[in-house]
Amino acid sequence: MKEISILLIEDDELDVISFERALKKINLPIILYTAFNGIEALELLRGKQRISIPDIIVLDLNMPKMNGGEFLAELRKDSTFNDVKIFIMTTSNEDRDRSRGDEFGVTGYIIKPLNFNENTKRNVSMDNFMHFQIMKMVGDQLN
Amino acid sequence: MKLRLSGKIIASFSLIIIFSFISFGVNLKLSSDVNRDTEYLTKSEAIIRNSAKIHKSILEMQSNFRGYLLTENKSFLDPYYSSIKEMSGLVDEQRKLISDSPAQVARFNDIQILHNQWLKYANALIEAKFKQIDPKIISSEYEMLFEQKLRKEFGKKMTDEISNKFKEFDKTEYRVRKGRRAKLSESIAIAKQVTMLLAIITISVGVLSAFYITHIIIKRIKSMVVLADNISKGRFETIVDIEKDELSQLSDSLNVMSEKLKKSFSELDNYAYVVSHDLKVPLRGIYNLAHWMEEDYGNELSPEMHKYLDKLKGRVERMESLINGLLEYSKIGRTSQPLEEVNMNELLADIIDSTVPEDFEVRLSNNLPVIFTERLRIQQVFSNLISNAVKYKGNKSGLITITSKEVPDGFEFTVEDNGVGISPEYHNKIFGLFQTLREKHEVESTGIGLSIVKKIIEDNKGSIRVVSNEGEGASFIFKWPAIKVVMPV
Numbered sequence: 204m205k206e207i208s209i210l211l212i213e214d215d216e217l218d219v220i221s222f223e224r225a226l227k228k229i230n231l232p233i234i235l236y237t238a239f240n241g242i243e244a245l246e247l248l249r250g251k252q253r254i255s256i257p258d259i260i261v262l263d264l265n266m267p268k269m270n271g272g273e274f275l276a277e278l279r280k281d282s283t284f285n286d287v288k289i290f291i292m293t294t295s296n297e298d299r300d301r302s303r304g305d306e307f308g309v310t311g312y313i314i315k316p317l318n319f320n321e322n323t324k325r326n327v328s329m330d331n332f333m334h335f336q337i338m339k340m341v342g343d344q345l346n
Numbered sequence: 347m348k349l350r351l352s353g354k355i356i357a358s359f360s361l362i363i364i365f366s367f368i369s370f371g372v373n374l375k376l377s378s379d380v381n382r383d384t385e386y387l388t389k390s391e392a393i394i395r396n397s398a399k400i401h402k403s404i405l406e407m408q409s410n411f412r413g414y415l416l417t418e419n420k421s422f423l424d425p426y427y428s429s430i431k432e433m434s435g436l437v438d439e440q441r442k443l444i445s446d447s448p449a450q451v452a453r454f455n456d457i458q459i460l461h462n463q464w465l466k467y468a469n470a471l472i473e474a475k476f477k478q479i480d481p482k483i484i485s486s487e488y489e490m491l492f493e494q495k496l497r498k499e500f501g502k503k504m505t506d507e508i509s510n511k512f513k514e515f516d517k518t519e520y521r522v523r524k525g526r527r528a529k530l531s532e533s534i535a536i537a538k539q540v541t542m543l544l545a546i547i548t549i550s551v552g553v554l555s556a557f558y559i560t561h562i563i564i565k566r567i568k569s570m571v572v573l574a575d576n577i578s579k580g581r582f583e584t585i586v587d588i589e590k591d592e593l594s595q596l597s598d599s600l601n602v603m604s605e606k607l608k609k610s611f612s613e614l615d616n617y618a619y620v621v622s623h624d625l626k627v628p629l630r631g632i633y634n635l636a637h638w639m640e641e642d643y644g645n646e647l648s649p650e651m652h653k654y655l656d657k658l659k660g661r662v663e664r665m666e667s668l669i670n671g672l673l674e675y676s677k678i679g680r681t682s683q684p685l686e687e688v689n690m691n692e693l694l695a696d697i698i699d700s701t702v703p704e705d706f707e708v709r710l711s712n713n714l715p716v717i718f719t720e721r722l723r724i725q726q727v728f729s730n731l732i733s734n735a736v737k738y739k740g741n742k743s744g745l746i747t748i749t750s751k752e753v754p755d756g757f758e759f760t761v762e763d764n765g766v767g768i769s770p771e772y773h774n775k776i777f778g779l780f781q782t783l784r785e786k787h788e789v790e791s792t793g794i795g796l797s798i799v800k801k802i803i804e805d806n807k808g809s810i811r812v813v814s815n816e817g818e819g820a821s822f823i824f825k826w827p828a829i830k831v832v833m834p835v
Contacts, residue, residue, distance in 0.1 A: 329630065
């Protein structure tokens with residue numbers, strides 16, 4: 204089975220942990236790289252010890268140093284990353300952010316749940332949410 | 347040139363004052379004309395009166411003169427002489443009165459000359475008569491004069507001539523008097539008309555300028571009232587002011603106020619978002635951590651630790667409820683919702699479906715209306731009241747009854763339950779922010795639901811009250827102003 208590589212750019216450590224926990228449960232050949240902001244991510248993609256071009260980039264918008272929008276603007280200057288599927292995963296549900304994503308031609312826009320009250324009632328934990336989202340993201344790659 | 351508001355007011359007042367002065371001046375001139383003409387007329391009448399007196403005196407002198415000659419009685423001569431004295435005063439007065447009319451002066455001179463001639467003649471005869479009847483003197487002078495003058499009607503010719511002259515004089519003066527009388531009534535008529543005309547003009551100018559000024563002030567104020575009204579409804583517009591007058595300062599201030607409010611409201615919205623986002627993210631993190639501890643180390647944890655983790659999660663959930671409630675509360679009245687047709691039957695069925703558990707019985711009255719109102723708001727009110735009824739269930743099996751009644755300007759709805767009820771001493775407290783009669787560990791009871799309900803209802807200009815006793819269930823009765831939609835049959 205082909206290995207899938209994902210770069211997760213997310214400043215909230217707990218979201219990263221949740222993502223990793225979900226991946227562990229999925230048990231598929233997925234390699235995860237993580238960066239806490241846009242600068243770190245660009246270093247990973249273009250620096251001396253660069254990683255190979257990932258299949259999927261999961262991107263938070265609201266981050267310190269270099270936010271998601273700035274990162275995308277930088278990334279789009281280099282056509283080598285044109286085939287990478289980019290998913291924005293944010294708590295922001297604002298039209299402004301959505302249309303920004305569309306401008307950069309992202310594959311998906313995922314809203315992280317904030318109201319865990321309602322989620323616990325429906326028995327949806329953060330891990331379950333991540334699990335579901337990852338399955339959706341890699342589904343195409345597997346087939 | 348553009349007049350400012352005070353300029354316009356002063357201009358119109360000045361206009362009225364100028365008109366008043368003009369009419370005052372014109373009236374003064376007209377009344378002096380009337381006075382002058384009255385004086386002329388009075389003078390004419392005095393001339394006629396004097397002329398009659400003089401004529402009468404002369405006639406009396408003539409008759410007294412004749413009386414003496416006939417009777418030789420000296421008593422006739424007393425009035426004759428006193429008439430001469432009397433006459434000189436009258437003559438002087440008459441001369442003064444007619445001094446401005448040379449024709450009348452000439453006539454009067456003629457009369458005086460004739461009269462003086464007559465006096466000479468009469469005096470000569472009287473003197474001759476004295477001598478005739480004086481026994482000491484023998485004189486034939488009287489007989490001679492009698493033959494020469496009296497018999498030849500010398501005196502009568504003169505007196506006739508005087509009478510004619512008087513007739514002529516009086517006729518002339520009558521004519522003058524008639525002319526002056528006509529002139530007086532003419533000037534009175536002119537004075538009346540001109541005064542009336544000027545009064546009408548002055549009043550018209552006053553009324554018109556009052557209307558004009560009222561109109562422009564009201565127009566300006568109206569636009570500001572509309573603006574203020576819009577601001578109070580959360581529409582932060584500005585008005586375009588091209589007048590640039592004293593009221594501009596007010597409209598400018600209103601515009602500035604509107605813009606500042608708009609800015610601070612958008613800041614508040616932003617603030618609300620930041621609060622909801624930034625406070626919730628760490629809360630979610632705490633919740634996740636507790637969840638992971640249970641998931642990963644469930645077997646290793648003591649029952650005590652399980653209990654504490656549960657309580658930790660409970661408190662975090664409560665915190666989230668508080669944040670959500672505060673957000674909801676702060677949004678009421680700031681964002682106006684569209685008015686739409688709301689079928690209360692359908693709306694309540696939806697709410698009951700999602701919030702009331704199976705073991706509850708819900709009775710809806712069959713006369714629930716269709717109203718024209720803000721859907722989200724009435725839904726929030728009923729959601730909170732119904733979920734309260736569910737939350738505060740008593741020992742009996744749950745029963746919720748919802749009824750409506752048409753009242754002036756809207757409807758009165760009642761949500762009645764058979765739950766634990768509320769002791770009357772708490773009836774005022776329960777609508778306050780964060781006031782709950784449950785203990786703090788209760789997840790769902792944040793004490794914000796009824797505050798939201800009350801704020802929404804009062805924002806809609808309604809009112810709410812509670813009827814309840816401890817252990818006897820509770821009825822929440824609220825008035826909701828709205829327009830009834832009459833369904834076509």
